Amino acid sequence: MKKSRFSEAQIVGILKEAELGAKVGDTCRKHGISDATYYKWKSQYSGMSVSHLAQMRQLQEENAKLKRMYADLALMHHALKDVVGTKALTPERWQSIVHALMSEHRLSQRRACQAAGLARSTQRYARVVCDDSGVIDFIQRYVALNPRHGFGLLYDSARYQAQPWGKTVLWRVYCQLKLNLPRRGKKRMPQRIKQPLEAAPTPNQGWSCDFMSDALWSGRRFRTFNVIDEFNRECLRIEIDTSLPVARVVRALEELVEVRGTPQSIRLDNGPEFIAQALKQWAQRKGVELRHIQPGKPTQNAYVERFNRTYRAEVLDCYVFESLQEVRSMTEDWLHRYNHHRPHESLGRIPPVAYRVKRFPNLYF
Numbered sequence: 034m035k036k037s038r039f040s041e042a043q044i045v046g047i048l049k050e051a052e053l054g055a056k057v058g059d060t061c062r063k064h065g066i067s068d069a070t071y072y073k074w075k076s077q078y079s080g081m082s083v084s085h086l087a088q089m090r091q092l093q094e095e096n097a098k099l100k101r102m103y104a105d106l107a108l109m110h111h112a113l114k115d116v117v118g119t120k121a122l123t124p125e126r127w128q129s130i131v132h133a134l135m136s137e138h139r140l141s142q143r144r145a146c147q148a149a150g151l152a153r154s155t156q157r158y159a160r161v162v163c164d165d166s167g168v169i170d171f172i173q174r175y176v177a178l179n180p181r182h183g184f185g186l187l188y189d190s191a192r193y194q195a196q197p198w199g200k201t202v203l204w205r206v207y208c209q210l211k212l213n214l215p216r217r218g219k220k221r222m223p224q225r226i227k228q229p230l231e232a233a234p235t236p237n238q239g240w241s242c243d244f245m246s247d248a249l250w251s252g253r254r255f256r257t258f259n260v261i262d263e264f265n266r267e268c269l270r271i272e273i274d275t276s277l278p279v280a281r282v283v284r285a286l287e288e289l290v291e292v293r294g295t296p297q298s299i300r301l302d303n304g305p306e307f308i309a310q311a312l313k314q315w316a317q318r319k320g321v322e323l324r325h326i327q328p329g330k331p332t333q334n335a336y337v338e339r340f341n342r343t344y345r346a347e348v349l350d351c352y353v354f355e356s357l358q359e360v361r362s363m364t365e366d367w368l369h370r371y372n373h374h375r376p377h378e379s380l381g382r383i384p385p386v387a388y389r390v391k392r393f394p395n396l397y398f
Contacts, residue, residue: 189376267385
């Protein structure tokens with residue numbers, strides 16, 4: 034039977050006839066309905082009047098309207114949640130939203146946090162202001178003294194000096210001061226056969242020598258003669274002058290031997306000063322073996338080459354020199370810091386002199 038055949042008012046009227054004394058069978062036959070339909074109407078509309086039906090119809094319409102409104106608001110709410118998610122707003126911004134809901138809309142903190150999708154622990158979190166004055170002072174003093182050192186050397190120096198700050202605190206303040214240097218990408222090289230150098234097992238057993246060159250502010254060229262100990266990469270001497278012939282090289286080595294003692298061997302390249310007859314004669318008199326590397330193979334003298342890079346980056350390329358005396362003075366100051374205070378990665382992140390004293394505490398030079 035179609036639902037629209039009888040209105041709700043007509044259904045209530047039919048039920049009233051039976052309630053007033055008419056037989057159910059006669060009433061059903063009169064209106065053309067079955068007994069099952071009558072009892073179904075009775076279970077649904079029994080005891081109701083036309084005014085009750087109108088009121089129920091009004092309530093149903095309002096309920097449907099509220100459902101549509103709730104669906105629209107829920108859809109809008111989910112859309113806003115997707116657009117303004119946790120990544121779009123900072124926690125500080127979410128906290129300001131919760132404060133606005135609590136102050137302007139009189140919501141409790143629980144309901145405001147629930148509406149904003151913010152955890153109550155985040156809302157109640159009170160930021161602790163850290164006193165980084167000591168860290169800032171340490172970093173600024175270190176960078177002023179070593180302007181070409183990166184964070185790795187800064188952290189190693191802080192550990193060596195037993196500073197109380199950890200790596201995270203140092204890195205945070207280091208970045209806040211905008212001192213982090215740009216990182217250079219490594220060039221992709223083909224795979225090569227590795228032939229590691231064998232460092233001397235004891236101090237003063239093997240030395241490495243090499244030359245470097247640079248220029249003053251006036252354009253005048255000068256050279257440096259660098260000598261290091263292969264055992265702990267300690268720089269023994271840096272001779273600086275506009276010209277360093279073989280006689281000057283022999284004199285510098287002779288003075289170094291008087292202070293440190295005679296080494297067993299010296300690793301050299303094939304420069305004109307290192308293949309000169311005067312140097313060979315001096316080595317024969319002292320009983321020193323001259324180990325010349327293969328031509329075009331600077332990696333065979335990698336210890337002093339690595340030192341040259343550090344010396345160039347932290348001294349020669351870092352400052353503008355107006356005189357040779359200024360070069361010697363700044364080199365001497367840097368050399369003391371390099372040997373006694375600058376941590377060396379291959380030595381367990383301690384300075385070369387400290388490494389020598391640690392391995393051979395009874396050896397003095």
